[in-house]
Amino acid sequence: MRLLERQTNGDLVFHEPAVGDSPAYAILSHTWLADNNQEISFQDVQAGTGKNKDGWVKIQFCADKAAADGLPYFWIDTCCIDKSSSAELQEAINSMFRWYRNAAICYVYLSDVSSSAFNDKSNQLPFESVFRQSRWFTRGWTLQELLAPVSVEFFSKEGIRLGDEKSLERQIHEITGIPVLAIRGTPLYQFRVNERFIWAHKRKTTREEDWAYSLLGIFDIFMPLIYGEGWERAVIRLRKEIYEASKVKVLEGHSGGVSAMAFSPDGKQLVSASHGRTVRLWDTGSATPLQTLEGRSGGVSAVAFSPDGKQLVSTSDDETVRLWDVVSGAPLQQLRGHFGRVSAVAFSPDGKQLASASDDKTVRLWGTGSGTRLHTLRGHSGRVSAVAFSPDSKQLISTSDDKTVRLWDAGSGTRLHTLEGHSGRVSAVVFSPDSKQLVSASHDKTVRLWDAGSGTRLHTLESHWGWSSAVAFSPDGKQVIATTDGKMVKLWDTGSGTPLRTLRGHSGRVSAVAFSPDSKQLVSTSDDKTVRLWDTGAGTPLQTLEGHSGGVSAVAFSPDGKHLASASSDDGTVRLWPIGYIALF
Numbered sequence: 001m002r003l004l005e006r007q008t009n010g011d012l013v014f015h016e017p018a019v020g021d022s023p024a025y026a027i028l029s030h031t032w033l034a035d036n037n038q039e040i041s042f043q044d045v046q047a048g049t050g051k052n053k054d055g056w057v058k059i060q061f062c063a064d065k066a067a068a069d070g071l072p073y074f075w076i077d078t079c080c081i082d083k084s085s086s087a088e089l090q091e092a093i094n095s096m097f098r099w100y101r102n103a104a105i106c107y108v109y110l111s112d113v114s115s116s117a118f119n120d121k122s123n124q125l126p127f128e129s130v131f132r133q134s135r136w137f138t139r140g141w142t143l144q145e146l147l148a149p150v151s152v153e154f155f156s157k158e159g160i161r162l163g164d165e166k167s168l169e170r171q172i173h174e175i176t177g178i179p180v181l182a183i184r185g186t187p188l189y190q191f192r193v194n195e196r197f198i199w200a201h202k203r204k205t206t207r208e209e210d211w212a213y214s215l216l217g218i219f220d221i222f223m224p225l226i227y228g229e230g231w232e233r234a235v236i237r238l239r240k241e242i243y244e245a246s247k248v249k250v251l252e253g254h255s256g257g258v259s260a261m262a263f264s265p266d267g268k269q270l271v272s273a274s275h276g277r278t279v280r281l282w283d284t285g286s287a288t289p290l291q292t293l294e295g296r297s298g299g300v301s302a303v304a305f306s307p308d309g310k311q312l313v314s315t316s317d318d319e320t321v322r323l324w325d326v327v328s329g330a331p332l333q334q335l336r337g338h339f340g341r342v343s344a345v346a347f348s349p350d351g352k353q354l355a356s357a358s359d360d361k362t363v364r365l366w367g368t369g370s371g372t373r374l375h376t377l378r379g380h381s382g383r384v385s386a387v388a389f390s391p392d393s394k395q396l397i398s399t400s401d402d403k404t405v406r407l408w409d410a411g412s413g414t415r416l417h418t419l420e421g422h423s424g425r426v427s428a429v430v431f432s433p434d435s436k437q438l439v440s441a442s443h444d445k446t447v448r449l450w451d452a453g454s455g456t457r458l459h460t461l462e463s464h465w466g467w468s469s470a471v472a473f474s475p476d477g478k479q480v481i482a483t484t485d486g487k488m489v490k491l492w493d494t495g496s497g498t499p500l501r502t503l504r505g506h507s508g509r510v511s512a513v514a515f516s517p518d519s520k521q522l523v524s525t526s527d528d529k530t531v532r533l534w535d536t537g538a539g540t541p542l543q544t545l546e547g548h549s550g551g552v553s554a555v556a557f558s559p560d561g562k563h564l565a566s567a568s569s570d571d572g573t574v575r576l577w578p579i580g581y582i583a584l585f
Contacts, residue, residue: 001016001075001080001095001099002014002016002075002080002081003014003015003016003017003023003025003074003075003080004045004059004063004073004074004075004076004079004080005072005073006063006067011048011253012045012048012059012063012079013573014045014046014080014284015073015485016417017574022102023072023073024071024073024087024104025066025071025073025074025075025103025104026062026065026069026071026073026074026075026103026105026106026107027065027074027075027076027079027099027100027103027105027106027107027149028058028061028062028074028075028076028077028106028107029100029106029107029108029109029136029142029145029152030034030058030076030108030109030110030111030136031111031135031136031139031142032078032206033054033055033111033518035054037053038053038054038055039053039055039078039079040053040055040056040058040059040076040078040079041078041079041083042079042080042081042082042083042084042284043078043084044079045578048239054261055078057110057566058076058078058111059076059079061079061107061109061155061159062074062076062107062109063432064159065107065155065159066107066136069104069105070418071104071105075099075103077092077096077425089225090224090225093213093216093225094216094222096141096144096216096217097148097160097216097217097218097220098148100144100145100148100149100217101148101149101150101217103149103261104150104151105150105151105152105153106145106148106149106151106152106153107151107153107155108136108142108145108146108152108153108154108155109155110131110134110136110154110155110156110157110162111157112133112134112135112136112157113130113131113134113156113157113162114130114156114157114158114475115156115157115158115160115162116158117302119479126414126490127162128171131154131162131168131171131175131448132171132174132175133488136149137175137176138202138203138204138549139203140200140203140204140205140210140211140214140215141205141210141214142203142219142565143199143200143203143214144214144215144218146165146172146176146178146181146183147178147183147188147218148217150185150349151225152164152165153163153164162448165183165184166184168501169183169184171533174537176199177198177199178199179191181350182199187518187520187561188218188219188220189562189579190542193219193242193373194214194215196218196219197215199218200214200215200218207227208230208231208234209226209227209228209229209231209234211231211234211235212231212234212235212237212238213225213234215238216238219238219241219243219245219531220238220338220562221238221241221242221245222241223237223238224313231309239489241401242342245578246578247578248545248547248575248576248577248578249284249287249575249576250287250547250573250574250575250576251270251272251282251287251289251573251575251576252572252573253280253289253292253573254272254274254276254572254573255274255276255278255572256274256275256276256277256281256299256430256572257274257275257276257550257553257568257569257570257571257572258272258273258274258553258554258567258568258569258572258573258574259273259274259299259300259301259302259553259554259569260272260273260274260300260301260302260554260567261273261303261554261556261565261567261574262303262304262305262312262556263284263305263556263557263558263559263565264305264309264310264326265305265307265309265419265559266309266559267284267558267559267560267563268283268284268285269281269282269283269284269290269305269309269326270282270284270565270574270576271303271305271312272303272567272574273300273301273302273303273314274299274300274572275300275569276299276572277294277298277299277300277316278292278294278300279292279294279300279303279314279324280292280293281293281312281326281329282574284563284565284576285557287576288431288499290329290403291326291328291329292329293314293322293329293331298316298317298318298319298341299316299317299318300314300315300316300317301315301317301341301342301344302314302315302342302343302344302345303315303345304345304346304347305326305347306347306351306368307347307349307350307351307439308351309326309327309480310325310327311323311324311325311326311346311368311383312324312326313347313354314345315343315344315345315356316341316342317341317342318527319336319339319340319342319354320334320335320336320338320342320360321334321335321338321339321340321342321345321354321356321364321366322334322335323335323354323368323371332371333371334384335354335364335371335373337364337373337376338356338358338360338362338364339358339360340358340359340360340361340383341358341359341584342356342357342358342359343357343358343359343384343385343386344356344357344384344385344386344387345357345382345387346387346388346389347368347389347444348389348393349389349391349392349393350393350412351368351394352367352368352369352393353365353366353367353374353389353410354366354367354370355387355388355389355396355398355410356387357384357385357386357387357398358383358384359383359384360375361378361380361382361383361384361400362377362380362384362385363376363377363380363384363396363398363408364376364377364379365377365396365413367409374413375412375413375446376413377396377398377406377408377413377415378402379406379415379418380398380402380404381400381402382400382401382402382403382425383400383401384398384400385399385401385426385427385428386398386399386402386423386426386427386428386429387399388429388430388431388467389410389431389486390410390431390435390452391431391433391434391435392435393410394409394410394435395407395408395409395410395416395431395435395452396408396409396410397429397431397438398429399427399428399429399440400425400426401425401426403420403422403423403424403425403430403442403444404417404418404419404420404422404426405418405419405422405426405438405440405450406419407419407438407452407455408484416455417454417455418455419440419448419450419457421448421454421457421460422440422442422444422446422448423442423444424442424443424444424445424467425442425443426440426441426442426443427441427442427467427468427469427470428440428441428442428468428471429441429471430471430472430473431452431473432452432477432494433471433473433475433476433477434477435452436451436452436453436492437449437450437451437452437458437473437477438450438452439471439473439480439482439494440471441467441469441470441471441482441483442467442468443467443468445467445468446460446461446462446468447460447468447480447482447490447492448460449461449480449492449494449497452537458497459492459496459497460491460497461480461482461490461497461499467485468482468483468484468485469483469485469511470482470483470510470511470512470513471513472513472514472515473494473515474515474519474522474536475515475516475517475518476519477494478493478494478495478519479491479492479493479494479515479519479536480492480494481513481515481522483509483510483511483512483513483524484510485509487504487506487507487508487509487510487526487528487538488502488503488504488506488510489502489503489510489513489522489524489534490502490503490505491503491536491539497539499541501539503532503534503539505532505541505544506524506528506530506532507528508524508526508527508529508551509526509527510524510525510526511525511526511527511551511552511553511554512524512525512552512554512555513525514555514556514557515536515557516536516557516561517557517560518561519536520535520536520537521534521535521536521542521561522532522536523555523557523564524532524555525552525553525554525555525566526551526552527547527551527552528551529546529548529549529550529551529552530545530546530548531544531545531548531552531555531564531566531575531577532544532545532550533545533564533579543565545564545575545577547575548566548568548570548571548573548575549568549570549571550568550569550570550571551568551569551570552566552567552568553567553568553570554566554567554569555567561579562579563576563577563578563579563580564576564577564579565577
């Protein structure tokens with residue numbers, strides 16, 4: 001992505017961020033001039049010319065607004081894309097929605113809306129009449145420019161601020177027919193495909209194929225551009241791509257039930273483990289197997305990717321922990337020392353350590369580079385069932401059949417606190433995103449919220465409906481979710497400990513839960529063979545995903561929140577569900 005920066009002398013220069021660098025920037029939405037040659041082009045910026053063109057006023061407007069908002073960089077489609085390069089144009093059009101979505105703010109410059117028209121007392125045209133008549137609402141490309149950004153502000157041609165997507169919500173809805181929820185930022189995949197097509201059906205583009213190409217981001221589709229193919233063929237291709245993207249992918253090949261799975265940090269790969277002693281690595285895009293990792297003499301109980309995605313770890317009933325190279329599938333380390341089944345494993349977020357939990361009542365800390373054992377954490381009097389690092393990598397928590405949660409210093413291996421109060425086996429534990437709290441779930445029918453610094457109990461969250469086997473914090477840290485043996489999912493507020501919602505619908509034990517990366521949705525799996533997607537805020541069911549022929553034991557959102565992976569310990573498969581196309585037509 002090529003950004004613009006205005007120098008102190010008023011000249012424009014390009015800024016091309018280095019890989020991994022994501023500077024904040026503003027972005028412009030506008031309608032092109034009738035004479036495209038009057039727009040500022042890529043070549044104009046390169047040559048330092050174009051200030052005498054009619055389009056220069058839009059450049060100045062965007063630069064001024066960005067500077068006022070403390071943003072040194074901005075992006076404008078007329079000049080930030082080298083349209084003489086077909087490859088660059090292809091990439092830009094397929095990336096446009098993402099570029100608008102990632103912008104700090106979008107300025108909509110309405111060249112046909114003059115503030116004088118509604119400020120002139122002798123002219124009785126109200127503001128809404130002028131605004132509603134703007135050509136901007138009729139153009140194809142401006143649909144994504146309205147819906148993608150996190151913040152949209154509207155300006156007259158004199159640069160007078162007219163409002164934003166919140167203050168003008170009613171007018172925008174009435175002009176465009178787009179639902180208010182979509183204008184407010186509800187993920188577009190929650191709206192059916194045909195409904196999204198309707199939003200664009202009255203909009204026009206200069207080139208007929210662009211009507212379809214302008215919708216690529218609306219449907220989260222990547223496809224090559226073929227100018228000259230015509231409107232009909234372009235739309236047919238788009239609909240075909242949408243249909244292909246809607247297919248549920250079934251990952252098959254394990255000889256036993258799937259015991260664990262995890263997405264890679266970039267979401268491009270998935271690892272699954274089986275009671276049948278194999279670990280399989282999959283390409284999530286094509287659903288093809290990349291590697292089959294073998295070598296254990298017992299079933300595999302847990303798997304995890306390293307934070308950089310270059311390694312993965314597996315644990316086994318054969319008392320070992322194994323490190324693997326993701327690219328080659330080659331074994332890197334075999335970590336021995338446990339004297340019982342290794343049931344859980346976790347990488348530290350900084351990638352420097354591994355923690356493994358075992359039936360031998362210990363937790364072991366390992367150096368990921370050398371494979372050496374750093375510490376053996378003793379103190380539990382029962383099987384250790386779960387282990388997790390704090391997000392800052394400084395602490396470690398473990399749970400046990402001995403009814404306790406133990407908090408450890410990850411650097412020294414010393415015990416910091418023993419958290420007591422549960423009257424039954426503790427089955428799950430997790431840190432809050434800010435590392436300040438932790439939550440534990442137990443067979444005593446309670447979920448407990450603890451202060452990670454002092455080890456004191458903050459709240460006891462009664463489920464009443466059965467024991468909890470899984471628990472999760474929302475990524476924003478505001479809510480806790482837990483499963484119950486009573487076929488329900490419960491949510492609590494982490495600040496007050498008050499129950500928020502009880503989600504009903506499963507007809508069997510709920511086995512796993514997870515929040516979407518944006519905290520707006522959650523997913524649950526059950527012995528009833530279904531996966532259910534819920535709206536976190538309202539607690540309403542969004543979708544029931546069916547297809548597994550046995551109980552569903554594990555679930556995860558992809559890092560970008562666009563896919564769900566579910567695994568069955570009965571049917572031996574993993575299913576990849578494209579959330580954006582679950583509600584298709």
